[in-house]
Amino acid sequence: MACGLSCPSPLHLGAAGSYSSVKGLSTSSSSSPAFSSSPAAVEIVCKKREWGERESFAPYYVTVVTPPPRNLGIHSLPPNTQCGETVEVKGEPYVVSGVTYRYHLRRGKYEPSEKRLDVQSLGRYFVNMYFDNLLETS
Numbered sequence: 001m002a003c004g005l006s007c008p009s010p011l012h013l014g015a016a017g018s019y020s021s022v023k024g025l026s027t028s029s030s031s032s033p034a035f036s037s038s039p040a041a042v043e044i045v046c047k048k049r050e051w052g053e054r055e056s057f058a059p060y061y062v063t064v065v066t067p068p069p070r071n072l073g074i075h076s077l078p079p080n081t082q083c084g085e086t087v088e089v090k091g092e093p094y095v096v097s098g099v100t101y102r103y104h105l106r107r108g109k110y111e112p113s114e115k116r117l118d119v120q121s122l123g124r125y126f127v128n129m130y131f132d133n134l135l136e137t138s
Helices: 122-137
Strands: 021-023 043-045 058-064 070-077 086-089 092-106 109-121
Touching: 070 086, 086 109, 092 122, 109 122
Parallel strands: 058 109
Antiparallel strands: 021 043, 058 070, 086 092, 092 109
């Protein structure tokens, strides 16, 4: 149910997609039954997410594209990561050479399934830039 209406459960997923908190419930474990004869006052508080709270970091599959390609694993990076940016993964700087978003068709809708970053080491990036400039001047 939407926030502001009575809800049958103490915790529910609000309209904004965030979990609500419950005030007035005790979390201590006691020998008394779950429902006592004197009901406690329960107040459900729904909090809307702050702008940018949800999308502060996104999981990306990071792969080094220089031969042989190697997988660096899944890392949390800003969602607006673009080609040409420098990112630091496992303490080493890399330059993003490609960003790929994959979608799957489920129930008639395309849903995002994965985000992938193709990166190359900073040294390799400068060597490739040097060779590109050398090729253009000749």
